[in-house]
Amino acid sequence: MAGLGRNCILCARKSLLFHRSVLNLTRIQTPLATEVVVTQVRGTKRWVRPYLQTLLNRINRENELLGPLPPQPRSSKINWNYDSELFAFGPRLGEKLNLSTLRAAFTDRSYVEQEEERRRDLGLPQEDVKLDMQDNTQLAEQGWEVTTNYIHRFLKAEFPLLPDEGVKAIHDYVTQENMLVWIAKHLGVKDLIRCESFPVPPSVTKQVFLAIIGAVNHDQGMQRAEMFVHDFVVAQLVGKDVNAMWDVPNPMGMLAEILQKEGRGEPEPRIINQSGVNTVTPVFCVGVYSDKELLGEASGDTMPLAVEEAARVALANMFKTHEGRKPLALDTRLKTMAEIAGKTDYLENKS
Amino acid sequence: MANHIVGATGRTVTSGFLKSVLQNGVGRYVCQLQRITLKFCKASGQSRGVRDYVENHLLDFAAVNPGVVVYVTPKPQIHARVVAEYLNGEIHTVFLDKKSAEEIQQHVQSLVWRSGQPLVRLRKTQHTENPSIQGQWTPFTNRPSNTTAALEEKLKSLAK
Numbered sequence: 112m113a114g115l116g117r118n119c120i121l122c123a124r125k126s127l128l129f130h131r132s133v134l135n136l137t138r139i140q141t142p143l144a145t146e147v148v149v150t151q152v153r154g155t156k157r158w159v160r161p162y163l164q165t166l167l168n169r170i171n172r173e174n175e176l177l178g179p180l181p182p183q184p185r186s187s188k189i190n191w192n193y194d195s196e197l198f199a200f201g202p203r204l205g206e207k208l209n210l211s212t213l214r215a216a217f218t219d220r221s222y223v224e225q226e227e228e229r230r231r232d233l234g235l236p237q238e239d240v241k242l243d244m245q246d247n248t249q250l251a252e253q254g255w256e257v258t259t260n261y262i263h264r265f266l267k268a269e270f271p272l273l274p275d276e277g278v279k280a281i282h283d284y285v286t287q288e289n290m291l292v293w294i295a296k297h298l299g300v301k302d303l304i305r306c307e308s309f310p311v312p313p314s315v316t317k318q319v320f321l322a323i324i325g326a327v328n329h330d331q332g333m334q335r336a337e338m339f340v341h342d343f344v345v346a347q348l349v350g351k352d353v354n355a356m357w358d359v360p361n362p363m364g365m366l367a368e369i370l371q372k373e374g375r376g377e378p379e380p381r382i383i384n385q386s387g388v389n390t391v392t393p394v395f396c397v398g399v400y401s402d403k404e405l406l407g408e409a410s411g412d413t414m415p416l417a418v419e420e421a422a423r424v425a426l427a428n429m430f431k432t433h434e435g436r437k438p439l440a441l442d443t444r445l446k447t448m449a450e451i452a453g454k455t456d457y458l459e460n461k462s
Numbered sequence: 463m464a465n466h467i468v469g470a471t472g473r474t475v476t477s478g479f480l481k482s483v484l485q486n487g488v489g490r491y492v493c494q495l496q497r498i499t500l501k502f503c504k505a506s507g508q509s510r511g512v513r514d515y516v517e518n519h520l521l522d523f524a525a526v527n528p529g530v531v532v533y534v535t536p537k538p539q540i541h542a543r544v545v546a547e548y549l550n551g552e553i554h555t556v557f558l559d560k561k562s563a564e565e566i567q568q569h570v571q572s573l574v575w576r577s578g579q580p581l582v583r584l585r586k587t588q589h590t591e592n593p594s595i596q597g598q599w600t601p602f603t604n605r606p607s608n609t610t611a612a613l614e615e616k617l618k619s620l621a622k
């Protein structure tokens with residue numbers, strides 16, 4: 112191992128002290144036949160600096176050859192106690208969780224298999240190889256069910272006019288792997304995962320996070336688990352543009368279809384304003400009308416772009432997902448305060 | 463205090479705006495401090511305050527903050543310090559040499575309250591991602607619209 116050579120300069124200093132003590136010892140223990148007088152000379156030790164420089168050069172050369180050290184799991188450090196960390200996880204999130212459930216939620220299937228393989232290699236009898244260890248498969252399934260149901264319900268209540276496809280798109284955005292891994296990372300899940308490989312793959316982190324939701328569901332009931340999803344997953348929608356999550360390929364076609372269903376006139380794009388038409392930076396401001404009623408307006412560099420954008424804005428206005436809509440009812444305290452003050456209109460998407 | 467930025471003058475320190483971690487507080491508040499490690503010497507006079515803190519205050523701290531894992535690591539001849547690890551992966555160290563138990567209590571409490579984000583000079587004491595509710599002003603805002611028949615025909619053909 113390249114351990115010694117790759118230490119920091121402080122360690123190099125320590126090894127320097129070590130060399131010096133060994134040197135002194137050998138001198139004392141094995142005196143030569145002829146009389147050797149070792150006298151200490153006080154003054155500037157001019158050999159120290161070149162010696163340290165040589166060590167540093169060696170460290171730098173090895174670092175160059177071997178590259179940076181691979182990431183180490185937090186559990187490899189001396190100040191690590193898995194049981195304490197596991198105990199702290201529940202109170203940190205304000206949940207009363209059973210430690211055995213939590214342990215199961217953090218255990219990936221690969222870890223159990225690895226442990227069994229290890230026992231088999233040690234030559235244990237076949238009946239002892241099988242471990243009585245729960246993994247998180249079942250809890251993750253439960254967690255996913257709770258999550259997807261609740262998010263669908265929440266979005267349907269928040270955006271009652273949005274079609275199912277749009278709701279699904281927002282749901283998919285907020286439950287995508289990257290998002291769940293990001294949330295899990297910021298709740299201190301990463302260090303506690305028991306998995307075969309390190310760094311932990313994102314799919315495993317996602318499964319563990321869902322299993323934690325499953326564990327809350329198992330220990331504290333559905334309502335608590337839904338609150339968990341509400342507070343940590345749905346809250347990520349704050350400050351995000353929900354219209355950007357749903358990519359409608361042909362907005363004008365969809366607008367026409369919806370208007371036809373409602374028995375209104377077909378959409379008619381009209382130029383409202385334009386500027387610099389014959390320059391390299393023209394701007395067209397287009398409004399979409401139906402029965403002489405303005406549905407939405409937008410601007411763009413070219414006319415087709417502006418028309419498409421205006422159709423998107425018109426759709427957002429129809430679905431009440433437009434810019435400047437009322438904020439999502441995420442803060443339940445806000446809701447109660449508004450109820451007390453008799454200002455519930457403010458929170459409902461009526462305008 | 464731990465929150466003080468040394469040399470916080472003008473452009474010498476990274477500046478930034480207020481931000482929250484993971485929309486913390488929208489749903490429920492999660493204390494961002496994950497674990498603290500107290501490192502001190504068992505014999506040194508400089509670590510006396512830390513020893514006092516460990517003997518008299520640390521259990522109370524752990525009881526009040528069950529979500530923070532506490533490690534106590536005595537090590538001979540080192541500068542006493544508390545190492546705080548946050549949920550976002552940041553690590554902050556506060557040196558505690560020659561500090562009394564009460565001072566240490568304050569330092570540790572300030573670590574609990576922090577978000578774990580790197581300390582930056584705040585440009586403003588408030589911040590919003592949506593500066594305007596009405597939308598940005600353009601030269602066309604509040605201007606009467608004009609129509610051109612020829613362009614209308616063109617747009618009609620485009621829409622089809």
